[in-house]
Amino acid sequence: MELAALDLARWQFGSTTIYHFLFVPLSIGLAPLVALLETAHYRTGDAGYRRLAAFFSTLFLINFAMGVATGLVQEFQFGMNWSEYSRYVGDVFGVPLALEGLLAFFMESTFLGLYMFGRGRLPRAVHLTTIWLVAIGSVLSALMILAANSWMQHPVGYQINPTTHHAEMTDVWAVLFNPTLLLAFPHTVLASFLTGGLFMLGVSAFQLLRGRDSELFRKSARLAVVWCLISSFLVVLVGDSLGQLVGAEQPMKTAAAEALYQTQAPAEFSLFAIGTPNGGHLVVNVTVPYVLSVLVTRSFSGKVQGINNLQAAYQTQFGPGNYIPFVPVTYWGFRIMVGIGFLALGFSLVGLYLFRRGRIDTWKWFQRAAIVMVPLPFVANSAGWLFTEMGRQPWVVFGLLKTQDAVTPSAGIWSVALSLGGFVLLYLILAVIEGWLMWRTILGGAPSEAKLDDDSHLELAY
Amino acid sequence: MSATVLSDLWFGVVAFFWVGYFFLEGFDFGVGMLLQVLSREQAGRGAMIGAIAPVWDGNEVWLVVAIGATFAAFPSWYALLLSGAYPAVFVILVSLILRVVAFEFRGQRDDPHWVAWWERAITFGSVVPPLLWGIVLTSLLFGLPVDKAGDFVGRPWDLLRPAPILGGIALTVLCLLHGAVYLCLRTSGPVADRARRAVTVLWAPALLLAAGFVAWVAFGTAGGHAHGLLSILVPALGLVALLLVLPLHRAAREGLALVATGGGIVLVLLTLFGALFPNVVVSSIQGAYDLTVTSATSSPYTLTVMSVAAVVFAPLVVLYQGWTYWVFRKRLSSGPVPEG
Numbered sequence: 001m002e003l004a005a006l007d008l009a010r011w012q013f014g015s016t017t018i019y020h021f022l023f024v025p026l027s028i029g030l031a032p033l034v035a036l037l038e039t040a041h042y043r044t045g046d047a048g049y050r051r052l053a054a055f056f057s058t059l060f061l062i063n064f065a066m067g068v069a070t071g072l073v074q075e076f077q078f079g080m081n082w083s084e085y086s087r088y089v090g091d092v093f094g095v096p097l098a099l100e101g102l103l104a105f106f107m108e109s110t111f112l113g114l115y116m117f118g119r120g121r122l123p124r125a126v127h128l129t130t131i132w133l134v135a136i137g138s139v140l141s142a143l144m145i146l147a148a149n150s151w152m153q154h155p156v157g158y159q160i161n162p163t164t165h166h167a168e169m170t171d172v173w174a175v176l177f178n179p180t181l182l183l184a185f186p187h188t189v190l191a192s193f194l195t196g197g198l199f200m201l202g203v204s205a206f207q208l209l210r211g212r213d214s215e216l217f218r219k220s221a222r223l224a225v226v227w228c229l230i231s232s233f234l235v236v237l238v239g240d241s242l243g244q245l246v247g248a249e250q251p252m253k254t255a256a257a258e259a260l261y262q263t264q265a266p267a268e269f270s271l272f273a274i275g276t277p278n279g280g281h282l283v284v285n286v287t288v289p290y291v292l293s294v295l296v297t298r299s300f301s302g303k304v305q306g307i308n309n310l311q312a313a314y315q316t317q318f319g320p321g322n323y324i325p326f327v328p329v330t331y332w333g334f335r336i337m338v339g340i341g342f343l344a345l346g347f348s349l350v351g352l353y354l355f356r357r358g359r360i361d362t363w364k365w366f367q368r369a370a371i372v373m374v375p376l377p378f379v380a381n382s383a384g385w386l387f388t389e390m391g392r393q394p395w396v397v398f399g400l401l402k403t404q405d406a407v408t409p410s411a412g413i414w415s416v417a418l419s420l421g422g423f424v425l426l427y428l429i430l431a432v433i434e435g436w437l438m439w440r441t442i443l444g445g446a447p448s449e450a451k452l453d454d455d456s457h458l459e460l461a462y
Numbered sequence: 463m464s465a466t467v468l469s470d471l472w473f474g475v476v477a478f479f480w481v482g483y484f485f486l487e488g489f490d491f492g493v494g495m496l497l498q499v500l501s502r503e504q505a506g507r508g509a510m511i512g513a514i515a516p517v518w519d520g521n522e523v524w525l526v527v528a529i530g531a532t533f534a535a536f537p538s539w540y541a542l543l544l545s546g547a548y549p550a551v552f553v554i555l556v557s558l559i560l561r562v563v564a565f566e567f568r569g570q571r572d573d574p575h576w577v578a579w580w581e582r583a584i585t586f587g588s589v590v591p592p593l594l595w596g597i598v599l600t601s602l603l604f605g606l607p608v609d610k611a612g613d614f615v616g617r618p619w620d621l622l623r624p625a626p627i628l629g630g631i632a633l634t635v636l637c638l639l640h641g642a643v644y645l646c647l648r649t650s651g652p653v654a655d656r657a658r659r660a661v662t663v664l665w666a667p668a669l670l671l672a673a674g675f676v677a678w679v680a681f682g683t684a685g686g687h688a689h690g691l692l693s694i695l696v697p698a699l700g701l702v703a704l705l706l707v708l709p710l711h712r713a714a715r716e717g718l719a720l721v722a723t724g725g726g727i728v729l730v731l732l733t734l735f736g737a738l739f740p741n742v743v744v745s746s747i748q749g750a751y752d753l754t755v756t757s758a759t760s761s762p763y764t765l766t767v768m769s770v771a772a773v774v775f776a777p778l779v780v781l782y783q784g785w786t787y788w789v790f791r792k793r794l795s796s797g798p799v800p801e802g
Contacts, residue, residue, distance in 0.1 A: 062566060091760040114786060117515060419548070
């Protein structure tokens with residue numbers, strides 16, 4: 001396959017995956033929040049919680065459909081564009097993918113159907129259980145996908161078959177307890193929880209600003225603030241450990257995240273840098289001493305390896321080639337992700353303070369800021385994945401298989417270009433429709449009790 | 463268990479998920495196709511969609527697991543299937559994406575144009591997958607230009623040959639019949655009346671197409687008569703099942719009629735997979751390039767892991783999906799469908 005087709009295949013994977021992962025974190029994050037609202041209704045009998053659950057579950061369902069639809073592409077495109085990759089890793093990588101379907105998708109989709117249409121037909125406790133099972137299913141799905149991805153970052157529990165030269169699994173527990181997975185899984189799920197929480201907070205704040213059902217949306221805002229505080233604190237904490245692990249497992253990714261060209265001990269943390277994208281040096285670099293050493297090695301004087309030193313080492317280890325990722329993306333991707341994480345943590349603290357002081361209603365600026373916060377976790381999620389995936393380049397499986405060797409040999413430039421164009425066009429149209437539907441639903445506010453009773457009669461009638 | 467037995471077994475598991483996919487999603491494809499035909503009123507179409515609304519999503523997962531199981535158990539098969547049928551798979555994906563969002567978006571507004579637009583998307587997303595999957599799966603048996611390295615070296619239109627096209631059309635019409643029978647069972651009122659007429663109209667073409675297809679497999683491929691008695695019994699029973707559909711339908715035994723159309727789909731697909739075995743993709747260039755269960759398989763260790771997972775979780779899935787059908791067993795009249 002010529003180089004252009006490889007580039008297009010990478011663009012297709014990158015764009016469809018980033019797009020898919022706009023919807024997935026919101027689904028993972030909103031499912032437990034809707035389940036909590038349903039639980040509150042179940043336990044207190046308070047009709048307000050039922051209205052809130054109906055409102056947020058409508059938003060959840062619109063979003064969930066987009067996650068399911070775009071997830072299909074993910075499952076198929078390894079075979080379509082990356083057939084060499086599929087043959088090379090299938091013995092290991094295919095297992096979590098198959099398990100995701102068997103364990104998670106069946107559970108999510110079946111119980112979602114029961115949740116949507118089973119109210120009034122199932123005993124109340126059973127109906128409540130269905131939405132919790134949807135939430136658990138979505139987290140299980142994340143576990144399986146991250147098991148697959150963690151193996152690409154840090155392959156474990158395998159051997160290379162001497163005849164086929166493909167990877168073969170030798171220890172499934174090593175794959176499922178991959179140290180990378182043990183941190184990447186909670187990191188990603190917590191980031192998703194934060195996404196759902198900030199979404200709920202922003203939507204609730206919007207309703208408070210409009211003065212619609214203030215008493216109701218104060219409840220969801222309070223739930224969201226506490227939820228955001230817990231998840232943002234934990235996501236930062238886990239992220240810090242993950243950063244340390246990546247420093248040990250993939251030092252080139254860490255160096256690229258910091259645009260650190262020369263090995264340093266002690267190492268300085270870069271706050272802002274401008275460099276020549278392909279060159280081996282920076283033009284501007286604002287740094288804080290010692291911080292990078294502490295982050296990566298947990299000591300003030302720890303040595304952090306630089307890009308140029310690692311490139312030389314990798315050439316000795318793996319043969320001639322360029323082992324340097326595209327530094328501007330890794331450097332800024334990392335900073336955007338971390339920056340938004342800390343911003344969300346600080347914001348949640350302010351929110352909690354306002355609630356404790358009973359000032360959430362009077363502080364309009366906080367409500368406006370909460371609306372502005374809504375898109376940020378989506379940016380952070382995308383930036384984080386761009387950083388972690390592009391920081392692994394030129395490898396698709398670290399140390400084992402390069403991206404350029406993973407592509408389908410027979411895929412012509414036209415078929416990849418047409419499918420890329422087709423997906424982009426379709427996805428843009430669907431994004432507009434989804435955004436518009438969400439906006440309408442938000443403007444409509446929480447459905448009234450009368451409306452909910454009507455709907456449930458309809459459901460029972462059929 | 464020896465390695466080859468495990469690989470053979472997993473060929474059976476992959477076939478099981480494909481067959482399950484068309485047994486279940488087959489009727490909601492059929493309902494989706496009949497949507498434009500059986501009712502001009504929105505209420506009627508609402509009842510039709512209501513009949514599949516709680517279950518179609520779970521049915522679709524059978525496809526996801528069929529593909530996932532292929533990836534894990536036969537990586538080279540997965541790679542060749544999806545890269546070789548690239549344009550068809552792309553179109554299938556587009557149609558499935560539209561179908562998923564259409565089910566969800568349709569009920570979000572009351573505007574009749576909006577509803578009608580998404581209903582057209584549901585129909586599109588219900589015609590394309592059985593047609594193209596039928597073509598793709600039949601191509602695996604009738605041969606694709608596959609070279610020594612196991613790569614597809616042909617052109618996109620190499621899939622569009624007579625036998626695969628017949629396979630695609632037969633599967634589509636079988637799904638139509640399956641959907642019509644399903645509507646007889648699950649709805650009442652005008653929609654059910656028209657669905658009953660549709661069954662009588664669709665029965666003969668479905669039977670003839672299925673008969674033509676299994677005959678072509680039996681006499682037109684080496685694998686079609688390679689398994690002794692089974693090579694005769696499976697397609698014959700499939701045709702008997704389809705033959706029984708009309709009498710059962712006339713006798714108002716709607717549940718049994720649904721089992722018969724479903725059984726027909728299952729046995730026709732098993733005829734295809736049976737004829738394919740022990741190959742997974744036949745090479746039209748030369749027999750030595752055929753991708754087989756043995757050459758495409760994962761390691762025995764991986765297959766063992768997958769077997770344990772399947773033994774534990776597959777029965778659980780069948781159990782709770784079956785329970786869902788029990789929960790939503792009531793007949794639907796042509797009333798409006800709840801949104802959501």
